[in-house]
């Protein structure tokens with residue numbers, strides 16, 4: 001779990017010091033602290049799915065808020081859209097970091113041919 005916690009904080013799952021991303025959602029080729037080849041870990045679409053799944057209850061809450069709130073729809077919808085977009089933008093890199101860390105822990109996601 002330590003590695004996944006490091007991933008949530010955008011840190012290298014191995015040493016917890018180097019950065020996992022070199023830009024928003026762009027994986028570093030390797031850890032700048034310990035040299036772990038983070039770029040070899042392929043997270044693919046997993047983080048996006050996890051983000052959608054984890055936001056499910058949030059989306060339901062917003063739907064109820066919009067449906068039963070006392071706000072006019074023209075005001076509630078943009079606020080809801082901004083809240084959802086903001087939540088996705090905040091969550092996605094964290095979930096991706098944790099996902100990369102989980103792949104690193106399990107040994108999955110490393111490029112084929114490196115098994116030897």
Ligand SMILES: [Zn+2]
Nearest residue numbers: 012015031034
């Ligand atoms: Zn490292």
